[in-house]
Amino acid sequence: xxxxxxxxxxxxxxxxxxxxxxxxxxxxxxxxxxxxxxxxxxxxxxxxxxxxxxxxxxxxxxxxxxxxxxxxxxxxxxxxxxxxxxxxxxxxxxxxxxxxxxxxxxxxxxxxxxxxxxxxxxxxxxxxxxxxxxxxxxxxxxxxxxxxxxxxxxxxxxxxxxxxxxxxxxxxxxxxxxxxxxxxxxxxxxxxxxxxxxxxxxxxxxxxxxxxxxxxxxxxxx
Numbered sequence: 001x002x003x004x005x006x007x008x009x010x011x012x013x014x015x016x017x018x019x020x021x022x023x024x025x026x027x028x029x030x031x032x033x034x035x036x037x038x039x040x041x042x043x044x045x046x047x048x049x050x051x052x053x054x055x056x057x058x059x060x061x062x063x064x065x066x067x068x069x070x071x072x073x074x075x076x077x078x079x080x081x082x083x084x085x086x087x088x089x090x091x092x093x094x095x096x097x098x099x100x101x102x103x104x105x106x107x108x109x110x111x112x113x114x115x116x117x118x119x120x121x122x123x124x125x126x127x128x129x130x131x132x133x134x135x136x137x138x139x140x141x142x143x144x145x146x147x148x149x150x151x152x153x154x155x156x157x158x159x160x161x162x163x164x165x166x167x168x169x170x171x172x173x174x175x176x177x178x179x180x181x182x183x184x185x186x187x188x189x190x191x192x193x194x195x196x197x198x199x200x201x202x203x204x205x206x207x208x209x210x211x212x213x214x215x216x217x218x219x220x221x222x
Contacts (some may be wrong), residue, residue, distance in 0.1 A: 013080070016057045019079050021046045022053070026076040027111075038069040053211075071092035085113035090151055092118035092176075093165055096126050096137050097184060103156060104131045117150040122163075140167065149175045153180045161185040 025045045029037055032149050037134070043053040056071075060078050080086060096119050104119055120140040121127055127139045138146055146152070155171045157164060157179060164183030171179060172193055179195045181187060187195050 011059045016047065016060055016083075017032075018046070018052075019083055020054055021048075021084065022056070023076060023079045023148040026072050026079070029072050030076060032102060034072050036069045037072055042070065047199075080113070087113075089114045090117045091115065091156060092147065092150070092152040092154075093156045093158060094120045094140060094143070094164075094171070095160075096131070097123075097158065100156075100158040101131060103158060104135060105133050114154075118152055119148050120146065126181045143167075143170055147171075147176065152176060154180070157181040157183045159183045212217050 015143065022042065025042055026037070028045075039050045039053050044048040046053065050058075057075070060082055075130065080110070091114055093104050093116060096104060097212060100119070100121070104116055109115060116133070116135060118136045119135050120143055122140045123136050126137050130136050150175075153176065155176050155178070157171075159167060159182075161184045164185045165187060166180065168179060168181070168183075168187045168189060172189055176195050179189075179193065181195055181197045182200070183197075183202065184199065187197075189195060
């Protein structure tokens with residue numbers, strides 16, 4: 001993703017962020033046996049307007065047919081290709097505390113094109129143990145060797161903030177350019193590194209704002 005907010009295919013960043021929601025909805029439809037779907041239906045289950053859906057899908061090419069809708073399998077395949085899900089991405093999770101354990105044991109990776117191949121931590125209490133999924137937790141000091149051995153292509157950081165920057169720099173030096181970070185710190189990395197940050201506390205604060213606003217509105221109405 002460049003600084004203009006578009007990826008290498010010229011698709012806006014906001015559109016790319018919505019594509020996984022469309023793909024999930026389409027795959028659920030496939031499981032349910034649906035062959036086609038109308039834009040209004042797909043938009044509704046994806047939580048966007050029909051106009052927004054059509055605009056987003058226009059960046060992928062022409063798929064919908066007036067009066068017929070979208071071919072569920074074809075559109076699903078097209079979105080998967082754009083998202084780069086035709087190849088399996090090999091994940092390493094760094095930081096195997098409570099959050100890291102939960103992420104490591106998540107069962108939904110495979111059907112979405114990902115597989116967890118490495119777990120790393122520095123705590124003596126967890127290094128050398130295995131998660132419920134059977135993966136061995138290795139010491140983070142071996143990061144470079146583990147990445148090379150397992151051909152890691154993406155990394156999830158589930159670390160406390162003091163260690164986040166240093167570990168992220170080692171990840172990049174090891175050749176990985178895609179990072180999902182739960183570390184509560186703004187990572188300073190080269191422009192060609194794509195970092196998606198998940199700020200749980202920040203999201204809860206946004207929910208708190210909406211809760212306070214609703215309470216205030218209800219008080220005015222009373």
